[in-house]
Amino acid sequence: MFRYLLYRLLYGLMVLLGATVVVFFIFNVLPGDPVAMMAGQRTDVSTREAIAKELGLFEPLHKQLYLYMRDLSPVSVHEDSEQEFEKYDYKKMLKVGDNSYLVLKSPYMRRSFQSNKRVSEIIWENLEGTFWLAFVAMLFATFFGVLMGILASLKPNSPLDHFMVSLSVIGISAPSFVLGAIVAMVFGFYLSEYTGLNPTGQLWDVDLDGRKLVWKNIILPAFTLGLRPLAIIVQLTRSSMLDVLSQDYIRTARAKGLYYYQIILKHALKNAMNPVITAVSGWLASLMAGAFFVEKVFNWNGLGRVTIDAIYNLDFPIIMGVTIFVAFIFIVVNIFVDMLYALVDPRVRIK
Amino acid sequence: MVNPRIVSKLKDSKHIDPDFLLEVRNLTTVFQTEEAEVKAVDNISFNLRRGETLGIVGESGSGKSVSALSIMKLIQHPGRIENGNIFFNSPTKGVVDLRLLSEKEMLFERGNEISMIFQEPMTSLNPVFTCGDQVVETILIHRKVSSKEAKELALELFKKVELPRPEQIFNAYPHEISGGQKQRVMIAMAMCCNPSLLIADEPTTALDVTVQSRILDLMRQLRDENDMSIIFITHDLGVVAEIADKVAVMFHGKIVEQGSVWDIFSNPQHPYTKSLLACRPRLDIKMKVLPVVSDFMDVNDHGVISEKVNHKYGSVGEAILLNFTDDDEIEERNQFLLTQPPQLEVKNLKMYFPINKGIFGRSKEFVKAVDDVSFTVYPGETVGLVGESGCGKTTLGRAILRLIEPTDGQIIFEGKDITKLNKDELRKMRKDIQIIFQDPYSSLNPRMTIGEAILEPMRVNKIFDTDFHRKKYTIELLERVNLTKRHFERYPHEFSGGQRQRICIARALALNPKFIICDESVSALDVSVQAQVLNLLNELKKDFNFTYIFISHDLSVVKFMSDRIIVMNKGKIEEIGYAAEIYDNPKTEYTSRLIKSIPKGDLEDIRKAQLQRHLKKLIKSQQ
Numbered sequence: 004m005f006r007y008l009l010y011r012l013l014y015g016l017m018v019l020l021g022a023t024v025v026v027f028f029i030f031n032v033l034p035g036d037p038v039a040m041m042a043g044q045r046t047d048v049s050t051r052e053a054i055a056k057e058l059g060l061f062e063p064l065h066k067q068l069y070l071y072m073r074d075l076s077p078v079s080v081h082e083d084s085e086q087e088f089e090k091y092d093y094k095k096m097l098k099v100g101d102n103s104y105l106v107l108k109s110p111y112m113r114r115s116f117q118s119n120k121r122v123s124e125i126i127w128e129n130l131e132g133t134f135w136l137a138f139v140a141m142l143f144a145t146f147f148g149v150l151m152g153i154l155a156s157l158k159p160n161s162p163l164d165h166f167m168v169s170l171s172v173i174g175i176s177a178p179s180f181v182l183g184a185i186v187a188m189v190f191g192f193y194l195s196e197y198t199g200l201n202p203t204g205q206l207w208d209v210d211l212d213g214r215k216l217v218w219k220n221i222i223l224p225a226f227t228l229g230l231r232p233l234a235i236i237v238q239l240t241r242s243s244m245l246d247v248l249s250q251d252y253i254r255t256a257r258a259k260g261l262y263y264y265q266i267i268l269k270h271a272l273k274n275a276m277n278p279v280i281t282a283v284s285g286w287l288a289s290l291m292a293g294a295f296f297v298e299k300v301f302n303w304n305g306l307g308r309v310t311i312d313a314i315y316n317l318d319f320p321i322i323m324g325v326t327i328f329v330a331f332i333f334i335v336v337n338i339f340v341d342m343l344y345a346l347v348d349p350r351v352r353i354k
Numbered sequence: 355m356v357n358p359r360i361v362s363k364l365k366d367s368k369h370i371d372p373d374f375l376l377e378v379r380n381l382t383t384v385f386q387t388e389e390a391e392v393k394a395v396d397n398i399s400f401n402l403r404r405g406e407t408l409g410i411v412g413e414s415g416s417g418k419s420v421s422a423l424s425i426m427k428l429i430q431h432p433g434r435i436e437n438g439n440i441f442f443n444s445p446t447k448g449v450v451d452l453r454l455l456s457e458k459e460m461l462f463e464r465g466n467e468i469s470m471i472f473q474e475p476m477t478s479l480n481p482v483f484t485c486g487d488q489v490v491e492t493i494l495i496h497r498k499v500s501s502k503e504a505k506e507l508a509l510e511l512f513k514k515v516e517l518p519r520p521e522q523i524f525n526a527y528p529h530e531i532s533g534g535q536k537q538r539v540m541i542a543m544a545m546c547c548n549p550s551l552l553i554a555d556e557p558t559t560a561l562d563v564t565v566q567s568r569i570l571d572l573m574r575q576l577r578d579e580n581d582m583s584i585i586f587i588t589h590d591l592g593v594v595a596e597i598a599d600k601v602a603v604m605f606h607g608k609i610v611e612q613g614s615v616w617d618i619f620s621n622p623q624h625p626y627t628k629s630l631l632a633c634r635p636r637l638d639i640k641m642k643v644l645p646v647v648s649d650f651m652d653v654n655d656h657g658v659i660s661e662k663v664n665h666k667y668g669s670v671g672e673a674i675l676l677n678f679t680d681d682d683e684i685e686e687r688n689q690f691l692l693t694q695p696p697q698l699e700v701k702n703l704k705m706y707f708p709i710n711k712g713i714f715g716r717s718k719e720f721v722k723a724v725d726d727v728s729f730t731v732y733p734g735e736t737v738g739l740v741g742e743s744g745c746g747k748t749t750l751g752r753a754i755l756r757l758i759e760p761t762d763g764q765i766i767f768e769g770k771d772i773t774k775l776n777k778d779e780l781r782k783m784r785k786d787i788q789i790i791f792q793d794p795y796s797s798l799n800p801r802m803t804i805g806e807a808i809l810e811p812m813r814v815n816k817i818f819d820t821d822f823h824r825k826k827y828t829i830e831l832l833e834r835v836n837l838t839k840r841h842f843e844r845y846p847h848e849f850s851g852g853q854r855q856r857i858c859i860a861r862a863l864a865l866n867p868k869f870i871i872c873d874e875s876v877s878a879l880d881v882s883v884q885a886q887v888l889n890l891l892n893e894l895k896k897d898f899n900f901t902y903i904f905i906s907h908d909l910s911v912v913k914f915m916s917d918r919i920i921v922m923n924k925g926k927i928e929e930i931g932y933a934a935e936i937y938d939n940p941k942t943e944y945t946s947r948l949i950k951s952i953p954k955g956d957l958e959d960i961r962k963a964q965l966q967r968h969l970k971k972l973i974k975s976q977q
Binding site: 252274348349350 | 463474481527
């Protein structure tokens with residue numbers, strides 16, 4: 004088990020490296036003059052050169068890649084100077100040269116062209132909103148998806164089954180920005196008297212007394228965001244359950260004299276969950292990546308909104324940082340899921 | 355304690371015989387399909403006394419499994435029990451009609467007073483729970499014990515069913531133990547509440563013969579110890595002879611004949627029973643042609659069976675006598691074969707598979723699937739390859755064709771070393787050596803008409819100039835394997851297993867091969883269909899002068915087909931010899947054990963077994 008985990012971690016690191024390289028090259032061939040964007044109206048040549056040097060734009064491409072990777076790596080070699088320390092905020096570990104140290108630091112994703120804020124700070128500030136939104140959406144989708152999927156599978160081709168399947172087809176095919184707008188209009192505006200919900204809103208309400216958590220604001224965006232995964236989970240659970248219910252060991256369970264609900268909940272469900280876990284985790288990861296449209300429609304502060312704004316402004320460090328961060332989230336979630344498989348299905352453990 | 359409400363339904367049983375256990379009366383189970391209602395079980399009746407074993411014999415689709423599931427009331431939509439009574443003498447409730455019991459009352463019976471084991475031990479245990487948990491679960495449903503006591507009971511049962519290292523197996527998941535062990539776990543699960551009736555649906559079919567014989571021993575022993583009755587469902591008459599007291603033969607949902615084992619085997623009445631008895635390949639004598647069902651009877655369009663008027667064989671004995679190959683003929687043929695130069699020589703062939711791959715893909719350990727094997731095959735000869743599952747016989751067959759790359763050794767086919775051929779030469783060589791696989795269901799592409807499937811290899815190997823000629827030859831081939839021109843445009847799902855295997859044979863013939871490897875080609879077929887396919891293979895051999903390597907786990911089939919037999923065990927050759935020689939004087943202990951384990955179903959054995967049963971009963975009643 005431990006070896007398996009180690010192997011998965013190693014593999015994940017390789018994927019992250021690959022993703023970083025790809026992201027780096029993509030953004031290097033895109034048009035846009037970073038110096039002009041950072042310098043703004045000031046066209047002083049020396050300022051421009053200083054900025055270009057700071058960004059390493061005079062260096063050849065492979066050197067730039069190396070510098071970028073070095074900035075990202077949590078373990079790297081740097082010269083010990085006040086300037087460097089201010090940039091990286093590192094902890095010295097080992098002296099490796101005259102004034103060079105092997106240092107431990109949090110990945111440095113450079114600074115926004117626009118606000119000159121650290122990208123890591125921007126991601127961190129907006130992560131909370133996205134995380135809760137994605138988490139609540141998936142919780143909602145998983146719970147109701149599995150439940151509806153089981154109900155549909157118990158009586159295949161019955162009216163209930165057809166109803167569930169048609170509903171999920173609608174859920175899959177409706178685009179989230181259309182759905183988001185409708186949901187916001189209907190429940191947040193026309194029916195707001197009864198529901199007490201706002202069409203847009205934040206997780207934190209800031210007023211004079213400080214910050215206040217407003218959970219009800221998450222309901223509409225999470226519902227909108229969860230509908231598509233819900234629909235897919237319904238279908239996956241249904242087909243996976245139908246497959247499992249026709250297996251020989253279900254017949255064995257019936258021949259033992261088990262109650263029907265015991266067979267479904269104990270013997271069938273645990274076997275049917277594997278594809279559902281894959282779907283849930285994949286969706287969780289991609290929702291974390293930012294539910295761009297939903298965040299925009301509901302004016303929700305999150306990674307998705309930040310990314311869209313950054314794209315408008317060609318603010319490369321943010322786009323690159325978010326992309327790599329999302330790749331990182333995907334990898335972590337996948338490793339977690341692989342471990343979960345091994346827990347649910349003992350057959351995965353060998354290898 | 356007798357429940358009057360239910361007994362009253364048992365009209366004619368004023369006095370209940372204490373040994374009475376089960377009576378199935380006029381049971382009919384139907385399945386609703388889109389076109390029509392299909393009677394899977396059609397008005398069958400039988401009865402069973404305490405301690406008795408009834409064997410239900412029939413081919414796939416004859417309704418034997420459905421009858422068993424009907425008794426358990428486990429028939430699922432779209433099937434339903436339409437008619438009949440199932441009277442069961444329950445130890446706690448007295449005589450009840452299972453058909454009238456509510457689902458809740460049935461839950462009490464299932465796994466408790468009536469339990470069941472299934473054919474596929476591989477898939478019948480839930481893969482995500484440990485073996486121990488699954489047995490404990492059953493105990494906890496029906497017995498009022500703590501989970502600690504249940505665990506002790508389960509371990510005791512594991513010892514009783516002779517599982518090695520019971521504690522380890524208790525904590526093992528099903529995929530971690532062997533097929534035979536899984537079936538023992540299933541038996542332990544079925545036995546955990548001391549059932550009065552055990553229904554065993556083909557419990558040994560998926561197992562090797564040696565494992566099968568040990569499982570049968572175990573079942574006999576448990577039956578005698580617990581005074582339990584067994585309904586033993588199987589397609590193999592030989593197995594029935596080993597364990598049953600009574601036999602019911604099923605055909606198309608009906609019981610066509612039932613009686614004591616002795617009567618059925620010594621004096622079968624129904625033509626279907628006769629043909630079933632005659633079409634099994636025998637170990638003691640070599641037959642020229644296997645009798646088939648159609649030699650004995652006809653079935654008309656309405657499913658009515660009639661005995662053939664001008665039948666080829668009057669009885670089973672006649673069928674065997676008329677077909678006997680005498681020793682001189684065999685000797686003459688063997689001598690002739692040896693006068694030719696060998697067609698295939700396998701020298702020191704090794705096939706290792708790596709296990710435990712390290713981080714850098716370097717493997718430290720190997721499974722020696724084929725370990726230093728050498729033999730020769732002469733033109734026109736049939737060499738049988740037998741052994742238990744995992745002995746390396748299939749791997750050997752595939753290595754000869756280089757479908758998998760052998761680790762080491764030489765394979766010389768007509769003077770050329772196959773292992774040294776390059777890609778092009780190898781493709782040309784494959785034309786001469788063809789393989790017919792085990793599973794006719796998965797070895798045909800479901801999206802290709804069978805005509806296309808046969809034509810395709812010809813096109814690839816550029817046999818004939820135009821598709822017109824190829825098509826003509828394909829139709830000839832179809833007719834050769836007893837199919838017709840009409841079948842050319844059909845898809846595989848429209849054919850039965852036997853027909854599909856014949857299509858696979860036709861596909862192999864399309865390239866005019868000299869050498870055919872049959873890899874368990876008849877193992878998935880019913881005995882009567884198996885007989886047809888074996889006969890066809892023999893005819894083709896005569897007509898085209900093929901050389902065969904015939905791989906099978908079934909020694910009686912191999913003996914019928916082969917001139918010489920190679921017995922394999924754990925990747926090595928145990929012995930090579932002439933078929934009769936191997937059977938009469940096995941040289942190694944392994945071979946003799948293999949032969950001894952085969953259920954033969956001959957009358958002498960049945961008489962002995964029945965006598966023994968009788969004596970045991972007498973002794974028990976006197977005690």
